[in-house]
Amino acid sequence: MSIALYRIDDRLIHGQVVVGWGKPLNVGFIVLVDDAVRASTWEQELYRMGVPAGIDVVFASTAEALACLPDWKRDPRVGLLVTGDIDTLATLAGDSQRVPRINLGGLHHRPGRAPRLRYVYLSDVEAAQLKALAARGIEVTAQDVPTAPPVPLEDFT
Amino acid sequence: MSEPLRGVIVSHAAVAQALLAAVAAITGVNDALVPVSNDGCDTGALAERLTQAIGGKPAVLFVDLPGGSCLTSSVRLARGKTDMAVVTGVNLAMLLDFVFHRDLLPADAARRAAEAGSRAIRTPAA
Numbered sequence: 166m167s168i169a170l171y172r173i174d175d176r177l178i179h180g181q182v183v184v185g186w187g188k189p190l191n192v193g194f195i196v197l198v199d200d201a202v203r204a205s206t207w208e209q210e211l212y213r214m215g216v217p218a219g220i221d222v223v224f225a226s227t228a229e230a231l232a233c234l235p236d237w238k239r240d241p242r243v244g245l246l247v248t249g250d251i252d253t254l255a256t257l258a259g260d261s262q263r264v265p266r267i268n269l270g271g272l273h274h275r276p277g278r279a280p281r282l283r284y285v286y287l288s289d290v291e292a293a294q295l296k297a298l299a300a301r302g303i304e305v306t307a308q309d310v311p312t313a314p315p316v317p318l319e320d321f322t
Numbered sequence: 323m324s325e326p327l328r329g330v331i332v333s334h335a336a337v338a339q340a341l342l343a344a345v346a347a348i349t350g351v352n353d354a355l356v357p358v359s360n361d362g363c364d365t366g367a368l369a370e371r372l373t374q375a376i377g378g379k380p381a382v383l384f385v386d387l388p389g390g391s392c393l394t395s396s397v398r399l400a401r402g403k404t405d406m407a408v409v410t411g412v413n414l415a416m417l418l419d420f421v422f423h424r425d426l427l428p429a430d431a432a433r434r435a436a437e438a439g440s441r442a443i444r445t446p447a448a
Contacts, residue, residue: 175364179390180334211397215389273364283362 193242
């Protein structure tokens with residue numbers, strides 16, 4: 166198998182990730198790429214609490230994820246990779262050979278962001294970043310849970 | 323403790339509001355609990371909602387699930403504070419017990435509520 170879902174979600178590991186996507190995809194491991202969480206064992210325990218025993222959780226910095234991504238893609242189990250922001254996944258993506266598609270699962274209101282969907286708020290800079298990723302051949306859609314239809318990038322930017 | 327504890331129910335969607343309404347309907351107590359939903363929140367926004375709901379008072383945070391954004395925000399907020407405690411797996415039975423035992427220390431009230439909530443989970447013969 167490979168990484169089945171590359172998700173951007175500012176809540177990181179939470180119910181929609183573990184249950185909403187994890188169950189139907191039969192996920193065997195979750196990779197959380199976040200420099201701050203990687204640096205804090207206490208934060209890692211907090212995120213691990215929400216994950217059932219049968220699912221491994223890997224905490225990686227952006228640099229570690231860049232190095233380990235090929236291994237994760239070769240893992241026989243189904244994987245799910247989540248980042249909390251566009252910058253991190255854009256760094257990992259590089260080009261469409263490394264990350265074929267990106268799932269926007271939750272980017273919420275902050276100063277400077279405007280509502281695009283119920284669960285997606287973007288600044289103009291962030292919208293442009295996503296368009297640039299799409300221009301590299303990466304399929305970018307928004308979809309909070311698997312039972313909802315994916316929304317193409319052009320429909321909300 | 324001079325001031326009674328405040329209970330803050332932290333949940334997905336409208337679970338917290340519904341539990342609060344049920345407690346009020348059963349006990350008539352209207353001032354012990356505050357509902358907080360994580361709807362539309364990132365972790366920062368949820369922390370703000372929680373801080374507002376707690377209002378600087380001693381509190382027990384009743385979280386719906388033992389993982390996820392409601393829990394992470396609650397535990398971050400309560401970390402290192404003796405006037406705050408967190409319980410997960412909130413149910414109606416634990417809240418009914420809590421509203422009548424708000425004179426305890428937060429950690430003691432949380433333990434008591436967890437025991438009351440656990441005792442309510444049964445599989446009666448039908």
